[in-house]
Amino acid sequence: MCPTAKMYLILFFCISEDKKFLKWIEKQDKWEEVSIMDEKNVPIRTYQVCNVLEPNQNNWLRTDWIPRSGAQRVYVEVKFTLRDCNSLPGVTGTCKETFNLYYHESNEDRESYIKESSFIKVDTVAADESFTQVDVGDRIMKLNTEVRDVKVTTRKGFYLAFQDVGACIALVSVRVFYKTCPLTIRNLATFPDTVTGADTSSLVEVRGSCVNQSEEREEPKMYCGADGEWLVPIGGCLCNPGYQEKSGTCKACSVGFYKAKSSDPGCSKCPPHSHSVRDGATVCDCHSGFFRADSDPPSMACTQPPSAPQQLISVVNETSVVLEWAPPRRLGGRSDTSYSLECLICQTGNYPRPGSGSGSHLCLPCGSDVLFSPGQTGLKTTRVVVSELRAHTHYTFIVHAHNGVSQASGAGAAQSVSVTLTTNQAAPSPVSFIQATDVTRHSLSLAWQQPDRPNGVILEYEVKFYEKDQRERSYRIMRTFSRSVDVTGLNPLTVYVFHVRARTAAGYGEFSAPFEFSTNSDPFPLIGEGVNSAFLLLSISGVGILLLISAAVFIISRRRSKYSKTKQDSEEEKHLNPGVKIYVDPFTYEDPDQAIHEFAKEIDVSSIHIERVIGMGEFGEVCSGRLRVQGKREIYVAIKSLKAGYSDKQRRDFLSEASIMGQFDHPNIIRLEGVVTRCKPLMIITEYMENGSLDAFLRKHDGQFTVIQLVGMLRGIASGMKYLSDMSYVHRDLAARNILVNSNLVCKVSDFGLSRVLEDDPEAAYTTRIPIRWTAPEAIAYRKFTTASDVWSYGIVMWEVVSYGERPYWDMNNQDVIKAMEEGYRLPAPMDCPVVLHQLMLDCWERERAERPTFSQILNMLDKLIRNPGTLRRTGGDRPTATMLESGVGSEVCVSVVPQVCMPEWSMCVWLQSIGLERYRDTLAAAGYTSLDSLLALTHQ
Numbered sequence: 001m002c003p004t005a006k007m008y009l010i011l012f013f014c015i016s017e018d019k020k021f022l023k024w025i026e027k028q029d030k031w032e033e034v035s036i037m038d039e040k041n042v043p044i045r046t047y048q049v050c051n052v053l054e055p056n057q058n059n060w061l062r063t064d065w066i067p068r069s070g071a072q073r074v075y076v077e078v079k080f081t082l083r084d085c086n087s088l089p090g091v092t093g094t095c096k097e098t099f100n101l102y103y104h105e106s107n108e109d110r111e112s113y114i115k116e117s118s119f120i121k122v123d124t125v126a127a128d129e130s131f132t133q134v135d136v137g138d139r140i141m142k143l144n145t146e147v148r149d150v151k152v153t154t155r156k157g158f159y160l161a162f163q164d165v166g167a168c169i170a171l172v173s174v175r176v177f178y179k180t181c182p183l184t185i186r187n188l189a190t191f192p193d194t195v196t197g198a199d200t201s202s203l204v205e206v207r208g209s210c211v212n213q214s215e216e217r218e219e220p221k222m223y224c225g226a227d228g229e230w231l232v233p234i235g236g237c238l239c240n241p242g243y244q245e246k247s248g249t250c251k252a253c254s255v256g257f258y259k260a261k262s263s264d265p266g267c268s269k270c271p272p273h274s275h276s277v278r279d280g281a282t283v284c285d286c287h288s289g290f291f292r293a294d295s296d297p298p299s300m301a302c303t304q305p306p307s308a309p310q311q312l313i314s315v316v317n318e319t320s321v322v323l324e325w326a327p328p329r330r331l332g333g334r335s336d337t338s339y340s341l342e343c344l345i346c347q348t349g350n351y352p353r354p355g356s357g358s359g360s361h362l363c364l365p366c367g368s369d370v371l372f373s374p375g376q377t378g379l380k381t382t383r384v385v386v387s388e389l390r391a392h393t394h395y396t397f398i399v400h401a402h403n404g405v406s407q408a409s410g411a412g413a414a415q416s417v418s419v420t421l422t423t424n425q426a427a428p429s430p431v432s433f434i435q436a437t438d439v440t441r442h443s444l445s446l447a448w449q450q451p452d453r454p455n456g457v458i459l460e461y462e463v464k465f466y467e468k469d470q471r472e473r474s475y476r477i478m479r480t481f482s483r484s485v486d487v488t489g490l491n492p493l494t495v496y497v498f499h500v501r502a503r504t505a506a507g508y509g510e511f512s513a514p515f516e517f518s519t520n521s522d523p524f525p526l527i528g529e530g531v532n533s534a535f536l537l538l539s540i541s542g543v544g545i546l547l548l549i550s551a552a553v554f555i556i557s558r559r560r561s562k563y564s565k566t567k568q569d570s571e572e573e574k575h576l577n578p579g580v581k582i583y584v585d586p587f588t589y590e591d592p593d594q595a596i597h598e599f600a601k602e603i604d605v606s607s608i609h610i611e612r613v614i615g616m617g618e619f620g621e622v623c624s625g626r627l628r629v630q631g632k633r634e635i636y637v638a639i640k641s642l643k644a645g646y647s648d649k650q651r652r653d654f655l656s657e658a659s660i661m662g663q664f665d666h667p668n669i670i671r672l673e674g675v676v677t678r679c680k681p682l683m684i685i686t687e688y689m690e691n692g693s694l695d696a697f698l699r700k701h702d703g704q705f706t707v708i709q710l711v712g713m714l715r716g717i718a719s720g721m722k723y724l725s726d727m728s729y730v731h732r733d734l735a736a737r738n739i740l741v742n743s744n745l746v747c748k749v750s751d752f753g754l755s756r757v758l759e760d761d762p763e764a765a766y767t768t769r770i771p772i773r774w775t776a777p778e779a780i781a782y783r784k785f786t787t788a789s790d791v792w793s794y795g796i797v798m799w800e801v802v803s804y805g806e807r808p809y810w811d812m813n814n815q816d817v818i819k820a821m822e823e824g825y826r827l828p829a830p831m832d833c834p835v836v837l838h839q840l841m842l843d844c845w846e847r848e849r850a851e852r853p854t855f856s857q858i859l860n861m862l863d864k865l866i867r868n869p870g871t872l873r874r875t876g877g878d879r880p881t882a883t884m885l886e887s888g889v890g891s892e893v894c895v896s897v898v899p900q901v902c903m904p905e906w907s908m909c910v911w912l913q914s915i916g917l918e919r920y921r922d923t924l925a926a927a928g929y930t931s932l933d934s935l936l937a938l939t940h941q
């Protein structure tokens with residue numbers, strides 16, 4: 001509702017004796033100033049005129065100049081009395097009962113004379129009431145009040161005039177005023193006191209101004225009506241942020257409250273984990289440790305970065321890794337958790353993990369060629385497949401959890417979890433491009449690039465080709481060590497299709513896409529033509545033999561001193577490397593339980609789910625099962641338990657294995673998950689190795705692995721043993737039965753129980769408990785167990801591996817074995833055993849332990865062999881090597897890269913000699929293979 005109109009009094013002519021304010025000008029002086037009594041008998045002064053008996057009266061009474069004061073329409077209220085003509089005897093015809101009201105606008109405030117004609121008539125005023133009776137002593141007077149309004153817009157002021165035309169009037173008062181719409185606040189806008197318009201129907205448009213601490217929502221407007229009422233409010237203002245409306249003003253939000261936007265309805269309580277300490281807050285500050293992201297609205301609670309992702313597990317598949325993790329335990333009150341992955345290539349050995357202090361420089365970021373699916377950053381899922389990794393390489397993956405406030409909080413490594421793993425062998429990627437260089441009528445020279453991802457050392461390339469018309473019904477295969485080959489014996493002007501694939505220790509990669517080349521009509525090859533083939537072969541063989549002899553001389557000359565020297569080197573290395581962690585013997589603890597709890601985690605038995613018995617251990621059953629530690633992902637485990645009725649010593653011995661195992665952290669050492677000691681039976685929980693112990697595994701897969709695969713297994717064991725020796729731990733029971741194999745064929749050293757047993761038992765050497773066949777003579781003779789005696793055992797393990805789990809020294813009894821050793825007898829090379837491997841075994845079985853290689857040297861040697869698999873080709877066994885007689889299914893066979901041309905019969909002997917298989921000459925001849933041509937026709941059957 002509009003406030004009621006306000007009337008501004010311009011003048012109030014109260015007729016009084018004080019002439020100061022009564023500047024009336026009477027024309028002809030007919031108007032008289034007279035005192036009379038009002039209705040309440042109070043004496044009042046009036047202007048009177050009463051010439052009712054005389055005709056043609058024209059008596060004027062004029063006011064002084066009245067300033068307009070901005071008004072456009074003024075109101076004139078006249079209070080007067082008027083005599084009823086009937087009450088006056090003898091005035092018929094001359095008596096009037098009205099008077100006229102005039103006005104004259106003027107800027108002059110002192111006009112002494114104004115012509116009658118200058119006045120404009122406002123109205124003729126008649127009385128509503130008149131008095132007729134005049135009683136003696138009791139005269140009743142009736143007061144009339146009449147209001148007229150007039151537009152005054154042209155001058156600064158005006159004059160009013162009263163014209164009497166023969167009435168009997170007494171003017172009691174004249175009030176002159178104008179109207180305004182009063183100051184008001186509407187919709188938080190202030191509208192000033194506004195003078196109404198000139199016309200009775202006019203509306204004055206007024207623009208409001210926003211009250212303090214407010215801003216315009218839409219231009220505030222209202223209209224001031226002629227009667228002083230506000231009409232039609234439009235638009236308005238809103239309180240500024242930090243302020244809210246209260247009784248038409250904007251008041252600051254009090255402490256603990258905030259208002260973020262002017263359009264918000266009012267102040268709100270600070271959201272959780274935030275506060276405001278001053279009045280007028282537009283946003284609440286987060287409590288310490290809580291944060292708000294730039295995009296978070298002020299109404300949102302303050303939040304925290306997430307905790308680290310949980311239960312990161314990795315599954316290695318050749319050169320790919322699947323990483324899976326569970327979301328962080330604490331999401332910090334947000335739902336925008338995302339993950340990013342850091343990939344590091346780490347050096348092998350005993351070094352601190354990334355983020356665990358000094359030494360992290362040993363890890364470098366992976367190259368940009370590594371692929372992450374679905375991505376490396378901004379991940380919403382908890383699973384990533386990382387591919388295109390290098391084969392046989394140690395990687396550390398760090399999974400970081402982020403959310404909208406991670407950056408604001410400056411959170412770093414605390415929200416991450418990492419895993420370190422080693423990729424497996426992998427076949428090479430396909431050759432991408434084949435080029436034909438020299439083309440003749442019967443031959444083609446092909447060349448190609450190494451595959452983009454060799455994933456190891458390329459041992460050879462296989463070229464498959466066929467006439468295009470023949471499709472793949474009949475194809476030929478050639479193998480070569482180099483990246484080029486001359487293909488001969490082709491038909492002229494024929495299109496051939498070629499595929500090339502590479503082989504590493506991990507096997508063959510896929511064939512390349514088909515490349516087509518056509519022979520031409522040129523009869524002459526560019527090279528090779530006219531050279532005596534036999535001479536060529538002899539030259540090649542001769543060079544080969546010379547190389548072999550030089551290599552043998554080199555190896556023999558080196559063997560004399562190499563191990564003693566390098567051992568010294570390695571010992572020096574250890575002294576120079578004071579950061580190496582040293583194994584702590586749990587038996588140095590007075591309280592065995594203190595050791596176990598220092599090195600092993602106590603597991604709640606309720607989190608173990610035993611599934612089946614997988615074997616018998618020294619102290620009781622070994623079971624497989626699942627372990628689900630609260631907040632972690634369920635994993636498969638092996639569970640060794642201590643059978644009931646054990647002695648204190650048995651308990652101590654049983655748990656000592658866990659105290660030992662718990663100190664190790666290496667991909668080739670079995671990992672301890674924890675122990676159960678607080679209830680019975682006591683249990684040791686380790687990672688589960690799907691393929692069980694190595695000796696049984698090899699027996700089950702007799703002859704099924706390539707030499708390189710076997711060397712790969714030996715490398716893993718050597719790596720684990722190097723780690724143990726670096727920690728100054730002597731295993732004392734290294735044997736294939738104590739190596740466990742997982743589903744990825746990774747071998748891990750296990751069974752750390754014997755070290756103590758042998759030390760405790762002075763008669764051990766002569767009891768059945770000592771593994772005589774695996775133990776170095778000095779350890780058997782006077783219990784000198786050292787890393788060097790472990791190296792001896794490692795040599796036996798090598799022999800077990802290459803012979804697919806054969807029992808060392810077969811059925812010989814222990815006493816005979818000890819005697820044979822003393823006499824210098826050593827195990828012979830197993831069937832198909834590469835000479836270099838048997839030589840390494842013999843080195844491990846040096847009588848003088850200082851002459852034996854260290855595990856570091858063994859590891860280096862095996863790495864070299866893996867890099868140069870050609871060195872593994874020479875075997876001392878009897879079986880033809882796999883590479884010798886491999887064939888394509890249903891195809892003819894091209895045996896090797898050497899016999900590309902037809903040989904005279906005698907050349908077969910030369911060739912067999914050159915590859916060390918001359919002893920097969922008679923067997924082959926008896927079977928009818930007397931020439932290389934006939935050998936080339938040998939089929940798979």
Ligand code: ACK
Nearest residue numbers: 615616617622638687688689692693696
């Ligand atoms: O040859 P296996 O199957 O492998 O039989 C023995 C048996 O328990 C007694 O030692 C097997 N074994 C021991 N530890 C584990 C393990 N961590 N994972 C799988 N099998 C294991 C071993």
